[in-house]
Amino acid sequence: MKTPRSAAIYARISSDQSGEGLGVTRQLEDCRELAANHGWTVGDEYVDNDISAYKGKPRPQYQRMLDDLAEGYRDAVIVYNMDRLTRQPMELEQFSRLCEQAGVTQVKSVTADIDLGNDDGLFMARILAAIASKESGRKSERLQRKARQLAEQGLPNGGHHRPFGYEQDRMTVNEAEAEVLRQAVGRFLAGESSRSICVWLNNEGVQTTAGGPWQTVTLNAIFKSGRIAGLREHKGVVVADAQWPGIITPAQRQQILGHFETKKRTNTRAPRRYVLSGLLRCGKCGNKLFSSIRVDTRRYVCLAGPDHGGCGRLTIVASPVEEFICAAVLMRLDTPEMADALTGRRAVDERQSSLLETLEADRSQMQELSEMWAAKDISSVEWKAARDPIEARIRSTERQLAQASSSSALDGLIGTGEQLMTAWSMLNLDRQAAIIKAVLDYATILPGTLGARTMDPARIQPVWQL
Ligand SMILES: [Zn+2]
CATH class of the missing domain: 3.90.1750.20 (Putative Large Serine Recombinase; Chain B, Domain 2)
Incomplete structure (x- = not known):
C-alpha cells in the first residue's frame, strides 16, 4: 500500500465528553504523532468544536473534509477514535462509500487501524460505529461519575422539583x-x-x-x-x-x-395483622378498610386523610365481622360449587397415583430385564429390544406426573366445612387468611344504624370468587 501524500486529520470535541480529558489539542497531538510514525504527510486538520456526532447536527469541518476527499485533495484520514468520526452507522456507510469512490483506502485511528479498502476493514469500521452508536450507555456512566463528583464536592444534584425549604438553585434557603x-x-x-x-x-x-x-x-x-x-x-x-x-x-x-x-x-411488637385485612371495603366511599384499635376494641375503619384517602365515616367492630365471614367461608366450602372444585382436585390426585403405579411397574420390569440379561437368560439384542419401549414409557410418565402436580391454598382441605369449622381455630392467621382469600374476593361493609347494640349481618355483602 503506497504512503499517502496528503492525509486529513479530523478532531472533534463535544460537550458530552466530560471527564475523559480528550480535548481537541490532545486529539490533534496524538493524530499528528500517528501520522509521523507512519511517515504520512498531513495535508490539513479539520476540527469541529462542541458538536456531537451522535445528535446528527451539521458539522462544517467534517463536511469540508468530505469535500476535500471527494475532490482528491486528501488521500487518507486520521482520527483519534472512530467515534470522533461518526457515531451513526448510516453516516459511516456514506463515509465509506465516498472513500471507495475517491480511492481513499487508508483510515487510521489512534485506537484502532481501519483499512476501508477491504471488506475486513469495512466490517471492523461498521462494528466500531455500531459500538459508538451505543455511546449513550457509556454516556450514562460518565453522568454517574459526574454525579459522584458533584456529591463529593458537596454540590447539589439536578432533579425535577426543587427540594422543600430551598430555592430552584438548591443552594438558597427559602x-x-x-x-x-x-x-x-x-x-x-x-x-x-x-x-x-x-x-x-x-x-x-x-x-x-x-x-x-x-x-x-x-x-x-x-x-x-x-x-x-x-x-x-x-x-x-x-x-x-x-x-x-x-x-x-x-x-x-x-x-x-x-x-x-x-x-x-x-x-415489631405492633398488634398482629387482622384476618380480613385488605378484604373489606367501605360501603360509603368504596375505599379499603383498615384495622385499628379504638378504646380496646379492634375495628375495621375507613381512614381519611394522607395515605388513605377514604371518607373516614365508616367503622365496624372487628370480631363479629370476622366470625361471620369465616363461618360464611366454611359454609361455602360445603356448597356444590366447592364440592366440584374439590372433586376436580380429587380427580387430579387419582390420576397422580395411577401414574405413580405405572412408573413403579415399569421400573421393576426394567430391573427384571437386567437381571435376566445378567443371568444370560436373554441376549444383549433381546435386552435392548425389550428395554427401549419401557424407557420411553417411563420418560413420558415422568413428564405427565410433573404436569399433574398442582398446589393451592385449599390443598389439604378436602373434607367438609363442618370438619373445617372444628379445625379452623387451630389454623394460624396466615393460613386462615389464605383460605378466606381463596374463596372471598372482597366484602363491602354498609353503614350501620347509629347506636345499634349488635352487628347487623345485612351490613356485610360478600363477593365470592369461588
Ligand atoms: Zn369510606
Missing part, C-alpha cells in the same frame, strides 16, 4: 418553608406522628414543591434526608458537607434518625 420545616421537625421530635404532621401541613395549606398535599412517605424522606442538615448524600450515604446551609443541625438529624429506629423496633 426562609418561609425552612420555618415550616423547623416546626415540623420540632413536633416530630416532641413525639408527634408523621401522619399527624401531614394533616397539620395540609390544613395549613402548605403544599409540597410538586404542588400537592403531604403524605407521610414524602415527609419522612425529607426528615431523614441529610440535605436539610447541610449534608450531601450520594446513594443514601453522606459523602460531604454540603455547600448549602442546613435548615436543621446535624445533631437534630441524628435525633430524627434515632426516632425512626425506635419506631421500627416498637413496630
Whole structure:
C-alpha cells in the first residue's frame, strides 16, 4: 500500500465528553504523532468544536473534509477514535462509500487501524460505529461519575422539583418553608406522628414543591434526608458537607434518625395483622378498610386523610365481622360449587397415583430385564429390544406426573366445612387468611344504624370468587 501524500486529520470535541480529558489539542497531538510514525504527510486538520456526532447536527469541518476527499485533495484520514468520526452507522456507510469512490483506502485511528479498502476493514469500521452508536450507555456512566463528583464536592444534584425549604438553585434557603420545616421537625421530635404532621401541613395549606398535599412517605424522606442538615448524600450515604446551609443541625438529624429506629423496633411488637385485612371495603366511599384499635376494641375503619384517602365515616367492630365471614367461608366450602372444585382436585390426585403405579411397574420390569440379561437368560439384542419401549414409557410418565402436580391454598382441605369449622381455630392467621382469600374476593361493609347494640349481618355483602 503506497504512503499517502496528503492525509486529513479530523478532531472533534463535544460537550458530552466530560471527564475523559480528550480535548481537541490532545486529539490533534496524538493524530499528528500517528501520522509521523507512519511517515504520512498531513495535508490539513479539520476540527469541529462542541458538536456531537451522535445528535446528527451539521458539522462544517467534517463536511469540508468530505469535500476535500471527494475532490482528491486528501488521500487518507486520521482520527483519534472512530467515534470522533461518526457515531451513526448510516453516516459511516456514506463515509465509506465516498472513500471507495475517491480511492481513499487508508483510515487510521489512534485506537484502532481501519483499512476501508477491504471488506475486513469495512466490517471492523461498521462494528466500531455500531459500538459508538451505543455511546449513550457509556454516556450514562460518565453522568454517574459526574454525579459522584458533584456529591463529593458537596454540590447539589439536578432533579425535577426543587427540594422543600430551598430555592430552584438548591443552594438558597427559602426562609418561609425552612420555618415550616423547623416546626415540623420540632413536633416530630416532641413525639408527634408523621401522619399527624401531614394533616397539620395540609390544613395549613402548605403544599409540597410538586404542588400537592403531604403524605407521610414524602415527609419522612425529607426528615431523614441529610440535605436539610447541610449534608450531601450520594446513594443514601453522606459523602460531604454540603455547600448549602442546613435548615436543621446535624445533631437534630441524628435525633430524627434515632426516632425512626425506635419506631421500627416498637413496630415489631405492633398488634398482629387482622384476618380480613385488605378484604373489606367501605360501603360509603368504596375505599379499603383498615384495622385499628379504638378504646380496646379492634375495628375495621375507613381512614381519611394522607395515605388513605377514604371518607373516614365508616367503622365496624372487628370480631363479629370476622366470625361471620369465616363461618360464611366454611359454609361455602360445603356448597356444590366447592364440592366440584374439590372433586376436580380429587380427580387430579387419582390420576397422580395411577401414574405413580405405572412408573413403579415399569421400573421393576426394567430391573427384571437386567437381571435376566445378567443371568444370560436373554441376549444383549433381546435386552435392548425389550428395554427401549419401557424407557420411553417411563420418560413420558415422568413428564405427565410433573404436569399433574398442582398446589393451592385449599390443598389439604378436602373434607367438609363442618370438619373445617372444628379445625379452623387451630389454623394460624396466615393460613386462615389464605383460605378466606381463596374463596372471598372482597366484602363491602354498609353503614350501620347509629347506636345499634349488635352487628347487623345485612351490613356485610360478600363477593365470592369461588
Ligand atoms: Zn369510606
